[in-house]
Amino acid sequence: MTIKRIDARGLSCPQPVVLVDRAVAAGNTDLEILVDNEVARENITRLATRRGLKTDARQEGPDMVIRTAKA
């Protein structure tokens, strides 16, 4: 399974969520989403959970990487 990367840094609310939702709707489950603020992390985590995915976030320098996978 290839991991789809989404760079959502610096995008205002709700664009990070829209990008992730679009990717999930297209059938992707393994995503790696780069965000630069806590709000985007919370929102994406909430959406991914509602879409039946499990999430895991790690800090990467000033940014955060959210990894999603089939629950």
Add this chain to the structure above:
Amino acid sequence: MKNIFSTRTGIIVVGAVIGIGAALLQYFGNPPNMGICVACFERDIAGALGLHRADVVQYLRPEIMGFVLGAFVAAFLAGEYKPRGGSAPLIRFFLGIFAMLGALVFLGCPWRALLRLAGGDGNAILGLLGLISGIFIGVQFLKHGYSLGRSYTQRKASGWIFPAIMVGLLLFLVFQVTFTPGGPIFFSAKGPGSQHAPIFISLIAGLVIGALAQRSRFCTMGAFRDAILIKDFHLISGVAALLVFAFAMNLILGQFKPGFEGQPIAHTNHVWNFLGMALAGLAFVMAGGCPGRQLFLSGEGDMDAAIFALGMIVGAGIAHNFATASSPKGIAAFGPAAVIIGFIFCLIIGFTQRDKITA
């Protein structure tokens, strides 16, 4: 550390605090059905500074300063203070202007629309329906790739500018500064601008709400947007709590007076109540937050949100100087024209500011 305020319970508690706080602020002296109104209070600040000369709506509202400074402190303590900016500032400035023009045709921001309804003002229903319609249009743009582009991290000191302005305004208020005889700072002697809770109470309320809203990401526009866009009812549970608790508190304090006619600082023109708020709702979606949320983001160091807030303050000056702001007597001569121009602006921005969609 887990952020308890961004949970479902958290957002409901914050909505309840805002609803109760607003009813109490009215009880302590703020204008009727206007315990808190971000648009109206920014309009009063514009008046106090002399950006317009409508002498009934001039006061430096400490709630606004409190919102920004409370959010600033909360973000700082949580390690979320992060200066950023550079995402189409000029577009955001004009979205702020047109959001204010639309809001002042209706006479209120989304918060006040809820508070008006909680106080029994039926005209607020038209405003809220307009708000939801405007948000619905904005959501269609979002679905088709609407974006104002990325913001970028800015140097630490740049995020202090907006909070520093708020401290300055607060000092002008506390010391009742007069710059020239008969000149600013203006304070209304009559009308809504003359009605206000004691400075100390207003400021504390603003600080508490600012801090809570920063932690919980409370946003009235986001509430309806998320419900329409991704069927997420997280934020809207906070909005519902605001409405319910403001209503209950109004009943307790004897502030609930149902009807359409003769409602305080409101008019009964259904068409323009609807369309004014529809324009405001559309502009809020395109800028990424309701007027309150934009202030909380400004406190976090979001300079794009600060530009939007400044656009709203300048927009208030335009609204009163160019006869587009409604009054209890009804809409003003150029209100409809302002709304139409605002819609044209927002539609052009919505159709032109788009990223390619790749799924």
